[in-house]
Amino acid sequence: MKKLCVFVVVSVMALVMGANVSAGIIDAGPITYTTSIGAFWWMSGDLADGIVSSDIFNDAEWLGFGSSEILTVDFDLHGTYALAAVDVTYLAASWWDQRAPARIDLTFSTDGVNYGDLVTETSFIGDDGIQTKSIGVPDVTCQYVKAVLTAPQVNGNYWHRLSEFTFSEVPEPATMSLLGVGLLALVRRKK
Ligand SMILES: [Ca+2]
Structure with missing residues (x-):
């Protein structure tokens, strides 16, 4: 379970960082x-x-x-x-x-x-x-x-x-939504 949580967090961070780069200049x-x-x-x-x-x-x-x-x-x-x-x-x-x-x-x-x-x-x-x-x-x-x-x-x-x-x-609203979905998944997994 712990590994899964780490995987989710890292995945979300990677996606958010990637989206931020494309939403910059x-x-x-x-x-x-x-x-x-x-x-x-x-x-x-x-x-x-x-x-x-x-x-x-x-x-x-x-x-x-x-x-x-x-x-x-x-x-x-x-x-x-x-x-x-x-x-x-x-x-x-x-x-x-x-x-x-x-x-x-x-x-x-x-x-x-x-x-x-x-x-x-x-x-x-x-x-x-x-x-x-x-x-x-x-x-x-x-x-x-x-x-x-x-x-x-x-x-x-x-x-x-x-x-x-x-x-x-x-940063595009999509980035924030992505972060929200990721956190939600994390919370549900913890339960
Ligand atoms: Ca120039």
Whole structure:
């Protein structure tokens, strides 16, 4: 009986952990986006291709935008998800006049028209290379995400250099059901 209980617990844990992995980062493949201002022409990076560049000089992995304007990026996840976090990877290098955003406002929509559930992030590491900021989202169900990046208030010429937006979803309800079924089986076996 004891062995059976251990088997059930291990099986449930394996299933739950497996389900959590698949329910984490949303596949970047189908995600598309538009930007309110054009990226610098020599940079051909994609903000939703699943690639986070570690090479700051590889213009094929980065997109650059002038920082004197507000940049809006409208994402279509091409599926409905309960989001847990949005990770933004950017370059902050004062020696190269590239700055972290001063602020990012995220809003969410199910129809691409009406946006709500505002999440504002103002805490970004402003220097020292490639940075990824994970912005927590309070379990918002949506298909569309609008990210508004506000430039920092600094003097001189500067710009944004962005590599990726990564979206993560909360564990699916199926995971919780699975856990419940497993525990129920365990309790019944004990009786
Ligand atoms: Ca990318």
